Amino acid sequence: MLTIGSLAKKTGTKVQTIRYYEQIKLMPEPGRTEGGQRRYGDAELDRLSFIRHSRQLGFSLDAIRELLDLGDHPNRPCHEADAIARRQLKQVERRIARLEALRMELNRMVHECSGGRTADCRVLEVLRDHSACLTDHEEIEA
Amino acid sequence: MLTIGSLAKKTGTKVQTIRYYEQIKLMPEPGRTEGGQRRYGDAELDRLSFIRHSRQLGFSLDAIRELLDLGDHPNRPCHEADAIARRQLKQVERRIARLEALRMELNRMVHECSGGRTADCRVLEVLRDHSACLTDHEEIEA
């Protein structure tokens, strides 16, 4: 039986985060001691590890909820889990593409700066005038 | 003189966002009509464009505040603006590196899925077991 603190340590989660996951019903309500402290077993450890790892791979808590549901039905076909992962992959790829464009723009900006007065600063100039940019970078989201 | 709506349209900002920027003192309090409606001039248009463009390049509102301050002192040396931009570039590069690792992991996951039952789903298996991963991907932040 694990206290919330040792569960936190084992999974690399903060204590408050575990309580937060319980509050939003991503983690089940665990057993309690007579004094009211939470005690966890292996099932909870596995579930939290799954959640943490999914978070590290960038899945949203909603997506994780779906994935956990799917894991509870071992006989259903797995294309749903597959679809969620593919969706996540697409999103990651979109973000990378967008950040690459930003990287180029920032790089150019920084290298064109000659280090004079702010009045002539290339960095500020580019920020002032979008048309000095090579790429579009419309949406924010990154 | 521009209404808040036309300023919004010209800069690609939402009306509420402009009011929010005013509230956090990123935008100045504009003049008002007798009836109390906001009216904007060219200075505000320029300032908001600068803000929007900086946001598109991923700068935080705090960084933008600094950049705006710097722009107001044309005779100061520009290495501060330069440093802010370099910081931003570094952050973008870190995010790209992290997302690249995620991309590889997700790609592997998705391609190893054979489309059977969820019990044998490679996607769920990888999520369950971090040691099946090639990379570390410790922090979340992405």
Place this chain on the structure above:
DNA sequence: AGTTGAACCTCTAGTGGCTAGAGGATGTAT
């Protein structure tokens, strides 16, 4: 001058995914 209706106003609350802190109770080791 009166009427319509789009755009404006303020204020409050919600989003995601936590994080921090107050103020007090419990559990364990000595």
Place this chain on the structure above:
DNA sequence: ATACATCCTCTAGCCACTAGAGGTTCAACT
């Protein structure tokens, strides 16, 4: 019995907005 680390609940805060309620103003048209 005592110390004190860890636990408890509850509230509020973070970033950068976004949405909606409920009411007012502006500009155009008749």
